[in-house]
Amino acid sequence: MGDNIPKDPIPRRLGNYWLEECLGSGYSGSIFKAYNVHTGVRVALKVQDVDHECPTNIYERSCYPLLQGGEGMPTLWASGVQGQWDFLVIDLLGSSLESLFKKSGNPTVDLRTVCCVAIQLISRLQIMHNREVLHRDIQLGNCAIGLPPNEKTIYMIDFGFSKRYIDSRTRRHIPDSKQKRDFLGNYWFTSVNVHCRGTVPSRRDDLEAAALMLIHMLTPGGLAWTRNGVPKTDEQHDRIKRAKKRGSPESLCRGMPSEFEEFLRYCRRLKFAECPDYDHWKEEFKELAGKHGFTDIEQFIWPPPPVPQANPTYNPPRRAPADPADMENVLHDLAKLQLNSRPILGDQTNIPAPARTDKTEPKKQDVVEISSDEDNSQVAQPRAPTRLNKVMELHRLKQSVQNATNNVMLSDVVAEFATFLQSSRSRALTKEGFTFLDALYKQLADPSIFVQPLRTSRTRSSATQEAGSELQPAHVKLNLVAGLRRDVGSAPNNRALAKMIADFGAVTNKSSGRTVTKDGFAFLEGLAARLKAIG
Numbered sequence: 001m002g003d004n005i006p007k008d009p010i011p012r013r014l015g016n017y018w019l020e021e022c023l024g025s026g027y028s029g030s031i032f033k034a035y036n037v038h039t040g041v042r043v044a045l046k047v048q049d050v051d052h053e054c055p056t057n058i059y060e061r062s063c064y065p066l067l068q069g070g071e072g073m074p075t076l077w078a079s080g081v082q083g084q085w086d087f088l089v090i091d092l093l094g095s096s097l098e099s100l101f102k103k104s105g106n107p108t109v110d111l112r113t114v115c116c117v118a119i120q121l122i123s124r125l126q127i128m129h130n131r132e133v134l135h136r137d138i139q140l141g142n143c144a145i146g147l148p149p150n151e152k153t154i155y156m157i158d159f160g161f162s163k164r165y166i167d168s169r170t171r172r173h174i175p176d177s178k179q180k181r182d183f184l185g186n187y188w189f190t191s192v193n194v195h196c197r198g199t200v201p202s203r204r205d206d207l208e209a210a211a212l213m214l215i216h217m218l219t220p221g222g223l224a225w226t227r228n229g230v231p232k233t234d235e236q237h238d239r240i241k242r243a244k245k246r247g248s249p250e251s252l253c254r255g256m257p258s259e260f261e262e263f264l265r266y267c268r269r270l271k272f273a274e275c276p277d278y279d280h281w282k283e284e285f286k287e288l289a290g291k292h293g294f295t296d297i298e299q300f301i302w303p304p305p306p307v308p309q310a311n312p313t314y315n316p317p318r319r320a321p322a323d324p325a326d327m328e329n330v331l332h333d334l335a336k337l338q339l340n341s342r343p344i345l346g347d348q349t350n351i352p353a354p355a356r357t358d359k360t361e362p363k364k365q366d367v368v369e370i371s372s373d374e375d376n377s378q379v380a381q382p383r384a385p386t387r388l389n390k391v392m393e394l395h396r397l398k399q400s401v402q403n404a405t406n407n408v409m410l411s412d413v414v415a416e417f418a419t420f421l422q423s424s425r426s427r428a429l430t431k432e433g434f435t436f437l438d439a440l441y442k443q444l445a446d447p448s449i450f451v452q453p454l455r456t457s458r459t460r461s462s463a464t465q466e467a468g469s470e471l472q473p474a475h476v477k478l479n480l481v482a483g484l485r486r487d488v489g490s491a492p493n494n495r496a497l498a499k500m501i502a503d504f505g506a507v508t509n510k511s512s513g514r515t516v517t518k519d520g521f522a523f524l525e526g527l528a529a530r531l532k533a534i535g
């Protein structure tokens with residue numbers, strides 16, 4: 001702290017507060033348990049040398065008033081300078097998430113806890129951002145639980161790097177800048193743009209840091225670049241930045257519920273001054289928790305309650321024995337060699353349905369496992385299909401569409417497609433999913449036509465050229481798909497259904513994460529029913 005001139009020790013009393021044990025010391029100062037000498041109220045007192053080269057208490061003092069009263073925002077009781085000591089008096093809290101998880105000794109954090117942290121952390125950021133403040137240092141050590149009776153609430157602490165992003169005079173968002181700037185944040189979770197490209201932090205970066213923190217909690221041993229500890233040389237720091245930059249949402253979240261991959265992808269696609277859709281993501285994590293049977297998900301409960309047995313369990317990802325992406329490509333190319341003759345279905349409304357003869361269950365040998373999550377053997381749980389299963393199964397379903405000779409057969413395949421996707425770990429439409437929709441569209445519209453693929457490749461240059469490939473906000477997708485769900489039951493013929501499939505494909509393709517929503521599944525189920533009814 002500061003220079004080498006010996007300083008007086010921190011006094012036992014600062015203002016009206018008597019200092020007790022030291023709770024922690026960081027680069028910028030120390031934090032003590034303390035109590036008010038008049039009221040006896042226990043507090044935390046953060047003390048810093050007034051000459052410290054990084055005067056974070058001054059920044060904290062300016063942010064705290066903006067945050068007062070917000071859920072999970074500590075109360076600032078007092079602040080002042082006494083001699084050479086600058087102090088802040090705040091609510092006394094419990095353990096940080098970092099120390100809780102470290103103490104548990106487990107290589108990953110359980111899914112219930114991660115969902116709960118996701119919901120609470122996104123809510124905290126929503127409050128801070130609504131009050132025009134960025135946190136800019138999201139990490140496990142800066143999230144602490146309350147003391148009883150507030151132990152189910154996660155609090156944000158350490159606003160030493162926080163900053164207002166709305167200019168209080170002009171009311172405008174702070175400007176973006178290409179100017180090189182010093183790194184500000186933390187090595188583990190600061191966003192790729194801020195950490196590796198030196199961009200100006202904005203709301204999207206707080207959210208990306210939250211996403212990386214959640215993924216870290218679910219990754220055995222933590223994110224790869226966190227495993228060697230704090231870098232001591234520039235070279236080590238560069239290595240961290242390179243590893244972080246390389247980490248695509250898909251590779252970081254392999255084997256995790258798709259929500260995490262989609263959330264990270266969403267954060268990385270946000271524009272500099274864009275307001276994130278906090279409510280949508282809170283809902284996504286609530287739904288994920290609901291799917292696993294977790295109750296009271298907005299309450300942080302530690303240690304985590306037992307996993308409900310009747311519901312799908314989540315096995316944390318393990319490192320794959322081989323690079324799944326390579327294996328997947330090889331098998332995908334092999335699968336493409338199976339050429340099928342394709343009977344023509346056309347716009348049929350009256351062809352009688354022959355008995356279905358091709359209903360084959362996926363054969364065991366068709367399924368190649370790429371992840372080896374064989375643990376949890378006490379309870380036989382249905383396992384979600386792996387990514388590779390997904391490639392093979394969607395390919396088979398597409399062929400069934402191409403082989404179908406009437407609507408009833410198509411109806412069965414659509415129902416199978418919906419069921420399969422729902423049981424997948426990721427409900428995102430992959431390129432094989434879009435190929436399935438293309439085949440379905442073609443069968444229903446006119447099998448002789450050439451179909452422009454529903455999934456457009458989104459390279460950076462093509463995305464900026466084509467206005468149509470811009471991502472749509474989540475609510476646009478939700479509205480459009482809800483409309484399709486409502487109307488599918490009254491579609492008059494195959495051509496109308498084909499148009500709906502094209503709309504469904506297009507809106508999903510343009511959405512962040514390309515996830516099939518609840519309405520999307522209801523639409524697919526409605527489509528299967530309508531195909532059967534049209535016959």
Ligand SMILES: Nc1ncnc2c1ncn2[C@@H]1O[C@H](COP(=O)(O)OP(=O)(O)OP(=O)(O)O)[C@@H](O)[C@H]1O
Nearest residue numbers: 024026027028029031044091092093096141157158
């Ligand atoms: N209000 C509080 N109540 C109880 N403990 C706290 C409180 N605030 C912080 N702590 C503990 O003290 C530690 C350091 O706090 P904080 O991050 O605010 O200080 P800092 O000096 O900015 O630390 P660093 O330099 O490591 O970021 C935290 O990890 C937490 O364990």
